[in-house]
Amino acid sequence: MARAPRKRSDKGKGIDRRTLLVGGGAAAGLLLAWGVWPRSYRPNLNAGPGETILNAFLKIDRSGQIIVIVPQMESGQGVTTVLPQILADELGADWRTVAVQSAPISPLYANTLLAREWLASDWTRLLGEAGDWAIGQYASRSSLMLTGAGTSIPMFHDAYRDAGAAARVLLCKAAAARWDIPWESCDIQDGVISDGAAKRMKIGNVVEDAARFDVPDILPYRQGQDGRLSGQDLPRLDAPSKIDGSHNFAADVRLPDMVYASIRQGPIGDAVLAGLDERSPAGVTGFLKLVKQEHWVAAVASNWWAANKALDLADPVFTLRGKPVSSETIDDALEAAFAGSAGRRIYAQGDLLPVFEGATILASEYQVDAGLHLTLEPMAATARVMDQEAEIWLATQAPALARDAIARALDLPEAAVTLYPLHAGGSFGRRMDWEVGAQAALIARDMRRPVQLLWSRLEDVVQDRPASPAKARLAAKLGRSGAIEGWLAKVAAPCAMSQTWARVGRGAMPHEAAAEMADKPTRLAIAGMALPYAAPAWAVDHYPADVGLALGFAPGNAALYGTFFTESFVDELAHLAGIEAMSFRIQMLGGNSRLAHCLSTAAAMGGWQGGVSGSGQGIAARMAGGAYAAIMVEAEMGGNAVSVSRIVAAVDAGDQVNPDIARQQVEAGLIYGLAHALGASAPYKGGLPTRSMLGRMNLPRLADIGEVSVELIRSTAPPARITDLAAPLVAPAIANALYTWTGQRLRRLPLLASA
Incomplete structure (x- = not known):
């Protein structure tokens, strides 16, 4: 394989001998060292039976299935196809063997590109490169995983290309060791390693051996166009499950002993729950309980319809502190701003x-x-809260921030909260907010059983x-x-x-x-x-x-x-x-x-x-x-x-x-x-x-x-x-x-x- 100089970019995490340590099993992964305040980060991926972790973006099992780790939320934009396509192209994988798994919360997946755009200020601009570096450090150390503003591909393109190239080198080294030939004479195409002549081997046969080799200081990228996946109109990986209905969104999660909740949060602004009829909901079949907080009330029932009906009968009243918003006050505020x-x-x-x-x-x-956003899927989350730990199923564009907020709401350490990131039925940016996850967790703690909270369409519009x-x-x-x-x-x-x-x-x-x-x-x-x-x-x-x-x-x-x-x-x-x-x-x-x-x-x-x-x-x-x-x-x-x-x-x-x-x-x-x-x-x-x-x-x-x-x-x-x-x-x-x-x-x- 021809060697090409490895390109560096602050838009993606590069992988070379100094930043990638490959070992066996779940301990394999990346080591990123920051200049002034060194920190080491390793993948916190779980390896299933027969799976080998090659780096933070890739697992391969013995059958040769390619499992690509994606830290970005899929909301229909195709990111769970495009990012795997970059990696699979550089690896030489057979597209039919590629699968996707959502990434856990980790500094390795921080979106420093969006963080720099979002958090830049006059002070950071005055600092120039040092300001950019500081924001990047903050984003990485805070595991600031963000999806938004079209940054997924510019941010992670180089990282996935490097991950695919690194895995290809390791697999070629493992095959070459068995064949007793130079690894540079090997290549991978359609998921098969070959020496360009008669020797051929499936990647699953040597993946466990591959994890024991080292990555060279300069990664060789694939040359030529034969068998390349990049630039092709490949079918979306998420399409089949969305077509046959097997794809799970937040409202599709089902847990043993789970109940359902609907919520009211009052008018726009600083609205405080002032009162409600607590007796009328008792007549609704399946109704279980009203859960009250300062700014909202939720009804819980054996099904969502009953919960929402109970809320209607409870007729909650809110006190709005401050002037209520109206189209006239919005127009007046915009006009007054000029003066x-x-x-x-x-x-x-x-x-x-x-x-x-x-x-x-x-x-x-x-x-x-x-x-208004008006996404097809209203805000939804499913939560299970035990004494000292919690699990949340949520579509979120900012999983680390959502997990931290839920932990604060429950007064638990961050490590005690497990967040399972899901795909969204549309977002347009709406899933950057995490409040529905915190609400579901508080209701589940009160009920002492799993709860699925789904906002009504009215609530979704009012609280947009x-x-x-x-x-x-x-x-x-x-x-x-x-x-x-x-x-x-x-x-x-x-x-x-x-x-x-x-x-x-x-x-x-x-x-x-x-x-x-x-x-x-x-x-x-x-x-x-x-x-x-x-x-x-x-x-x-x-x-x-x-x-x-x-x-x-x-x-x-x-x-x-x-x-x-x-x-x-x-x-x-x-x-x-x-x-x-x-x-x-x-x-x-x-x-x-x-x-x-x-x-x-x-x-x-x-x-x-x-x-x-x-x-x-x-x-x-x-x-x-x-x-x-x-x-x-x-x-x-x-x-x-x-x-x-x-x-x-x-x-x-x-x-x-x-x-x-x-x-x-x-x-x-x-x-x-x-x-x-x-x-x-x-x-x-x-x-x-x-x-x-x-x-x-x-x-x-x-x-x-x-x-x-x-x-x-x-x-x-x-x-x-x-x-x-x-x-x-x-x-x-x-x-x-x-x-x-x-x-x-x-x-x-x-x-x-x-x-």
Whole structure:
């Protein structure tokens, strides 16, 4: 096998002789040594009968089955296929023998990439590389396992490639020792080790011997394209069980003597349980008990329907401390933020003052309402609590944080809590919060038997942690050639990501986290608004706001509203300049050839007519996390209904491991973006959403979605994050399309609210 220099990356944990110690059985694994404060971490994997642990990402059994360990939560994005595909490709495995196992909580699986983005501050940026190093150290030592923001592949790509290469070397060494030949003459393809001639052996026959060999200082990567799995549209590993119904989600777990619970938590804000009817639930067949805490009450029964019915009869009453949230108070808070003293300039290039002084400028105001997650699976968890230990079955994007929170709730040491991470029936960022796990554990402790807690759809909507509402004031000056000479964006918005960390990372109550971040301007709240166009002078200011909502992760996060603001306003400027919208964007891109290619490809695929009046065509583009995308939509309005007949997307996200799954991720983002643009929101009144049924959210149905085309542009760049790329593009593209159809510029999301 040819040798290639082993690449290092801070986005994945490399494996070489200094960092990988391979021994026999469960003691085998990784040793990571940190420079200043050395710490050693070994895999805490369990080896079943016949299984051998080769490293933190891989076990192989005697039959040759490849068991890939995945630390990321699967919520439909395909991560439990793509990460194993990287490892299996480098190992030379037969894809039919690959299985997946969720990773236990361990520092070895920390997502330092997302941690650096999430936790970076002005202080860490001032420290430069030292600040990045400090956050990485904190993330690893805290076992900060995180799934989100499309970071799974960029973070772990190199680690899985190295794990596969290391295992291939060990297996080749074991086979070569039996054959008494140099191990470099061996290779693995389709799960079979061979010397390139007559000698052949299945990997399961030597896996136990392989664990006793050492890994070379420089790992040889596979060369050539014969038999490679990377780049192929391999079938998803999770698809068969989800199709036949055998796949277990949190609400599918069944334990001996288990009971079921439903919960009420009151209106949005600091709600405290004030009273309830404790006698009426007794008439419900199967009802067992009411479990009360300061901020919630749960009913427990022999089945979930009985538990939820008992709660209805109990009719709990809550006292809300503070002003109840409403659509009016949200709007007022966003408007008031502009007049506050907490605003700060986050992005700046050039000097805007001389550009704007005495000039005629175009100014517009945009607004986005809070966007609900509305996942197919409401929040759910199953718990079994004994005297000094607990077991929790939970879908979570932050398993270590969830385990620690559950341990605190039960007043147990972290080691006494075992968390079994499950796949989620959709998430869109909602499973970053862990409260349902802590609630299930407290109810199970009170009942002294296993409990499955499932939130009702009403509870799931009321207690959602929606995407942030935001308001923007934009101004720009055009030069004589139509080019943007100056650009200023003022954005009033709370920061959903900062709130989320205060809740899940530091244990703050939702209303406390919202209040704590109310006066803190941050780059996270306007991420995605750094102008991709080559304006000589531009700036973006953030004005923090307390809107009374507890907010959370969502696809694209701040880019959900930031891209709507930017791409809608760019379209306005193009029409003001009298320049066709795509050409206007391309001439402003400067040297950004990859985004220009996406724009021209989407336009060509969609039959772009230049955005002429009556065409119903709109276009939008963005770049994020090393990926580039542009979409073109065809939309029209009839009465108060918007119809989107076509969406065409062109995406450059590097060399994708599984192109079909990459297309699925883009398609999923487009549909989520469509829902966010047209519905997926609710007015608020008296601390509650005024609608909670999915059928009343104006969500797109299969019959409402026209043709969706996705073109992945060939690229040799490393695979970039793609999960959150497309969602923010849909709303501005539709708004731009409707302008050509109606002549009216829609500047508020959801679009139907402004129609």
